[in-house]
Amino acid sequence: MLGACALALLLPAPAAMPAAARAETAARAQPSQIHRDVVYRTVDDVELRLDVYRSPTADEGPAPVVVYFHGGGWARGQRPESWKGFSPFLGAGFSVVAVQYRLSGQARAPAAVQDVRCAIHWIGSKAAEYGFDPDRIVAYGTSAGGHLALMAAYLPQDSAIDVPECRGAPRVAAVLDFYGPADLTRIVPEGSPRHPTVARWVGDYPGAAAMDAAMSPARHVGENTPPTLIVHGDRDKVVPIAQSFLLLEALQGAGVASELLTVPGGGHGKFDTAARAEIVDRALAFLRAQGLAD
Template sequence: MHGPIALLLAAAAPPAAASEAVEPAKIERDVVYRTVAGRALHLDVYRHADTATAPGPVLIHFHGGGWARGAQPADWTGFRPYMAAGLSLVTVQYRLAGVARAPAAVQDARCALHWVAANAARLGFDPDRIIVTGTSAGGHLALMAGLLPAANDIDSAECRGGPAVAAILDFYGPTDLTGIASRSGARHPTVANWIGDGAQAAATERAMSPVAWIAGDSPPVFIAHGDADPVVPIAQSIELKRRLDARAVPSELFVVRGGGHGKFAPEPRAEVSRRAIAFLCGRALLVASACETKN
């Protein structure tokens, strides 16, 4: 991994961008999905119009920022292609490293998933079509949220028994924390900042590595990564794809040629969104009309 540490901590923008004329039918902001150690954690809900007539798919998004910075998007507009394809959207706040180190952010992500499933009927969401996504560290959290088995030692007690996700959209997220090092070969400062030090650090890095949780029944995974990413090496996504293939988990890796750490040019950004939506269509997770008109 190269470049200044600040780059690792910079929140990457969502990969979606398009001009489709679509708006949420209903918006619920600052909904408390969990209170932990006296701290309320919030999420925003953007409901698709179709949820008024039938349960529909929902996309849960986790922001990037090296587990230490960043915040959930201020609105839904960066996700227009996904909403145009019939998806509702939930964006999630989680505890950052300065508040609580690993596995806190993963526990929060799993609790958000649990909350969405528990409230699916009220919100018009199909609990069998919950999709998780994220950019950079948020991609890592989406992978952890979707790959952890129902029985694990990471989930908080009150959030156990969450749903299986239908698919994961991972945008340039770290996948093997044991394989990320600084240029000197030492533990990378950003990873160390979130994991912490001490005798348990190595074990925590392994437990917080999504590749460690891949199983034959893991959900399908779409991956997008720039081959010139100076922050999260593309080797992380290549290794994820290799391990998914080894377990026969449906997956796709789209490489953005010359792409850095997100913030792709408009044309490749649109192509990433198109391919991600096509991937969901191929798993029958979106309505047929959206797949026919948008891909």
């Protein structure tokens, strides 16, 4: 059960569905088409790829899009190999795009942020081809991917961080930030001048502190920041929940529609089945409230 900054809902057990209804629900939760390993950007001879899982209702008109960025401390991890973890979004009428980005061993900050911004640009440029609705793009990420989802959404369209060929991307309509760092200058372990994971991604050089600040989503919050749902375990020892509290404070101060769902006893993800189910329900309800989901 979720708590803290949002009222937790106790959901009744669903009644048994007839077989025909079950089949229809299952069909809605599967992609109508799958496009794997699509190259969206080539940089320094590295081809960056993404997977597209088209909405089951894509033939009915342009579909909203969930863009997913994986976690791994900006240093490891990869996009999911299957669409099945995204089935609730597909069932709600979304297409899903899962994105590869450069890790710290390939290129330091702001490379990953430039990549995810280019992925948003690619979605806008390919909207007609894939049936995307560029006005209904949701950036979603876990851990470092949550941070990148925030950066993809919070930077202005004329940001100097963007590379020239990816400027003018569509505006992200909402963000689902699952336990992502919000201010890299304030996620400092006791007795250390900088967080080692941040230092590995940004680098250790004169002026690195300024890059830490520039790569901090909370510092880019303003009145035009898109609505944001934050999810965080209250016993997270990797990214302290204080990071999400300070992000929520910044969002509320700017008048941005926002909500923080806390998971009592939850660590860095790996929430139990009941909590995961409720988080999905609440995330879809948040997106519906913004007019982004069926």
